[in-house]
Amino acid sequence: MTSARHYSVPGVPGLAVGVLDLGLACCSMEIGAAITAGLLVPADNTPSEAAVLLVSGTVTDAMAPAVLAAWNALPEPRRAVSFGACANTGGPYWDAPTVLKGIDQVIPIEVYVPGCPPRPEALIAGLAELVIR
Amino acid sequence: MPSNAHSLIGLNPDACTSCMICVRECPVWCIDLASHTHEVTEEGARRPKVVHVLDEFTIDFGACMYCGICVDVCPFDALAWSNETDQSAHSASGLVHGIDQLVKWFPASGS
Amino acid sequence: MKQVPVEAWAAELAACRDAGYDVLDMIAGVDRSEWIEVIASVMRTSDAACELVATRLDSDHVIASITDVYAGASWYERELAEMFGVRIAGAHDERPLLRRTDEGAPILLKSTVLGARVLTPWPGDADASDDAKANRRRQRAVGVAEDWLVSDGGSHE
Numbered sequence: 001m002t003s004a005r006h007y008s009v010p011g012v013p014g015l016a017v018g019v020l021d022l023g024l025a026c027c028s029m030e031i032g033a034a035i036t037a038g039l040l041v042p043a044d045n046t047p048s049e050a051a052v053l054l055v056s057g058t059v060t061d062a063m064a065p066a067v068l069a070a071w072n073a074l075p076e077p078r079r080a081v082s083f084g085a086c087a088n089t090g091g092p093y094w095d096a097p098t099v100l101k102g103i104d105q106v107i108p109i110e111v112y113v114p115g116c117p118p119r120p121e122a123l124i125a126g127l128a129e130l131v132i133r
Numbered sequence: 134m135p136s137n138a139h140s141l142i143g144l145n146p147d148a149c150t151s152c153m154i155c156v157r158e159c160p161v162w163c164i165d166l167a168s169h170t171h172e173v174t175e176e177g178a179r180r181p182k183v184v185h186v187l188d189e190f191t192i193d194f195g196a197c198m199y200c201g202i203c204v205d206v207c208p209f210d211a212l213a214w215s216n217e218t219d220q221s222a223h224s225a226s227g228l229v230h231g232i233d234q235l236v237k238w239f240p241a242s243g244s
Numbered sequence: 245m246k247q248v249p250v251e252a253w254a255a256e257l258a259a260c261r262d263a264g265y266d267v268l269d270m271i272a273g274v275d276r277s278e279w280i281e282v283i284a285s286v287m288r289t290s291d292a293a294c295e296l297v298a299t300r301l302d303s304d305h306v307i308a309s310i311t312d313v314y315a316g317a318s319w320y321e322r323e324l325a326e327m328f329g330v331r332i333a334g335a336h337d338e339r340p341l342l343r344r345t346d347e348g349a350p351i352l353l354k355s356t357v358l359g360a361r362v363l364t365p366w367p368g369d370a371d372a373s374d375d376a377k378a379n380r381r382r383q384r385a386v387g388v389a390e391d392w393l394v395s396d397g398g399s400h401e
Contacts, residue, residue, distance in 0.1 A: 088228065089195040089196040091161065092161055094196060102225060112225055113221045114194040114197065116198035116200075119140070121218055122218060126221040129221045129223070
């Protein structure tokens with residue numbers, strides 16, 4: 001199992017998170033875009049308050065058990081963010097019999113980030129919601 | 134954020150005629166519209182005319198693919214791209230926004 | 245794009261490989277209603293040349309496996325089988341890709357009606373003219389055949 005990477009978030013003072021990025025489709029490109037734009041800065045051994053599972057992209061029924069396994073493997077305290085229309089509700093694939101209608105059917109989601117894809121700024125705003133909560 | 138970024142979609146309820154075109158063209162069925170008809174008799178008119186009155190208009194941004202088809206097909210420019218940033222929510226239903234919110238996202242004229 | 249008869253499919257792809265096209269980019273199926281078109285895209289890394297090879301499956305939806313030519317074809321052949329109902333001849337991987345059950349028709353065929361499109365009330369069906377004054381014609385969502393329309397004339401609330 002891939003271990004979570006640690007990031008600091010310059011736009012949100014005090015926020016350092018361990019993010020396990022589960023990029024399942026095109027939305028995951030935006031995570032890379034956020035890093036390239038300096039919105040999300042990879043950091044070594046930054047103490048993190050919470051392990052964040054970031055689910056971005058289309059979750060097929062076939063893939064759902066892998067997402068659940070990744071969630072179960074994450075140490076407490078853990079929180080999950082659903083990133084993009086597919087992970088939120090199925091999005092453009094809402095009518096496909098092979099696609100889950102929202103990852104919240106499998107794991108508890110704390111923040112839903114809308115967009116298709118959401119912009120990198122929206123990712124940061126979503127992570128900030130974890131702090132505000 | 135770039136000014137042409139696909140962010141959110143705003144509604145001008147005064148321009149909307151409840152024609153349902155956006156609702157029917159939406160690929161992900163994320164727009165819901167409810168309206169009722171109302172007879173208006175204008176002075177000097179021979180017959181009363183039937184107008185549609187918009188009751189509810191919601192966009193589920195959890196499902197919305199930001200394709201902009203609704204903005205493009207609206208014959209009355211009642212829908213427009215907003216420059217507001219995306220809004221995260223703590224529940225999937227929190228991404229469903231009605232007239233009260235959508236009107237705030239409709240860009241001011243001239244912008 | 246090279247159009248070949250289905251009998252020549254495997255031989256043509258083998259010829260591509262022998263001509264230096266070392267990478268199978270992808271194989272795609274397209275439902276043309278009357279037939280299923282299968283297109284393979286191959287690339288040659290030495291000079292970035294690309295070639296498309298296409299064939300059509302008419303009544304008999306069977307195509308030879310090319311996994312012995314390009315091992316990477318396996319994924320796409322599983323996709324053709326699962327999504328388009330194409331039968332793959334020869335040794336190939338028969339495991340399903342995305343479907344968890346065998347139920348239902350191949351979902352990328354145009355003739356296949358997606359259950360969610362039938363069961364989910366279409367928001368476009370609602371109309372202020374439900375008071376029957378305007379007498380507008382009721383409409384049907386794209387992708388839902390006429391005989392699938394369940395209409396009781398009332399609301400879906």
